Amino acid sequence: MVLGKRLQDLREKAGLSYEEAGRALDVTHATIRRMEKAEVGLKLPYVEKLLITYGITEAEQIGGFLALAREANRPGWWHSFRDVLPDWFSAFVSLEGEAAVIRAYEPHYVPGLLQTPDYARAVLHAGLPHAAAEEIDRLVDLRIERQSLLTRPDAPLLWVVMDETVLRRSIGGREVMRDQVAALVRATELPNVRLQVMPFAAGPHPAMYGPFHIFRFQIQELPDIAYSESLVGGVYFDDRDDVSTFLEALDRMCAQAAPAQSTKAILDGMRKEI
Numbered sequence: 001m002v003l004g005k006r007l008q009d010l011r012e013k014a015g016l017s018y019e020e021a022g023r024a025l026d027v028t029h030a031t032i033r034r035m036e037k038a039e040v041g042l043k044l045p046y047v048e049k050l051l052i053t054y055g056i057t058e059a060e061q062i063g064g065f066l067a068l069a070r071e072a073n074r075p076g077w078w079h080s081f082r083d084v085l086p087d088w089f090s091a092f093v094s095l096e097g098e099a100a101v102i103r104a105y106e107p108h109y110v111p112g113l114l115q116t117p118d119y120a121r122a123v124l125h126a127g128l129p130h131a132a133a134e135e136i137d138r139l140v141d142l143r144i145e146r147q148s149l150l151t152r153p154d155a156p157l158l159w160v161v162m163d164e165t166v167l168r169r170s171i172g173g174r175e176v177m178r179d180q181v182a183a184l185v186r187a188t189e190l191p192n193v194r195l196q197v198m199p200f201a202a203g204p205h206p207a208m209y210g211p212f213h214i215f216r217f218q219i220q221e222l223p224d225i226a227y228s229e230s231l232v233g234g235v236y237f238d239d240r241d242d243v244s245t246f247l248e249a250l251d252r253m254c255a256q257a258a259p260a261q262s263t264k265a266i267l268d269g270m271r272k273e274i
Helices: 002-014 018-025 029-036 044-053 059-073 077-081 087-098 117-127 133-151 164-168 174-187 240-256 260-273
Strands: 101-106 157-163 193-198 212-216 225-230 233-237
Touching (some): 002 044, 002 059, 018 044, 077 133, 087 233, 101 240, 117 174, 157 164, 157 240, 164 193, 174 193, 174 260, 193 240, 193 260, 212 240, 225 240, 233 240
Parallel strands (some): 101 157, 157 193
Antiparallel strands (some): 101 212, 212 225, 225 233
């Protein structure tokens, strides 16, 4: 995405249209557009020729750009799970791993980054009733592997608003729920995790239509990206107006939900009720 944005900036600075850039590679304008939107991999010969077309002639500058392109084309760690990971969700895992801030609203279940293995297995069984046991096991492994980003040296801030329904709905039975709530209590002790509970008593709120995530990055070229999921896939939003709508809703919800300082007490009380 970063390299695509840089290619776009160079093309616009050179005063070339998509069609003119496409003619330099003998490809359609749509191919150039997809390269800039990170919808296709970056072929190194294409990249080099585009750089020259855009007036970049210094070998060191071209070499540095190509080195970044090689790195961008390298499969991520989740590539080993490609047998069970849908294409539309691999982008989510990539964004999650690069984000500096991950904000989310979850009305139905504990976010994947905070799920215990048994809770994750129960959620996956419910969502994928026809999946083989081996597929469920692989998806649980993937989910647990994703959680390692919360304890790495450059861990992102994870800020989640969970509906009270998440804690009230029994998933996997009492023991599984007890362990999951205990895991959430431990998560509140991490310096980079902020949890808030939206109690029933708070009434209606701006995001009652469904769950979503917002990713924010330290890299200047990357805009905030919002993600919303359905039964058959996920949708990514990077238009500023669209993302602003998600951000405003989440900001209002954070003000409406119980403050993060009280979450541990809420969870402790919930654990006694299970």
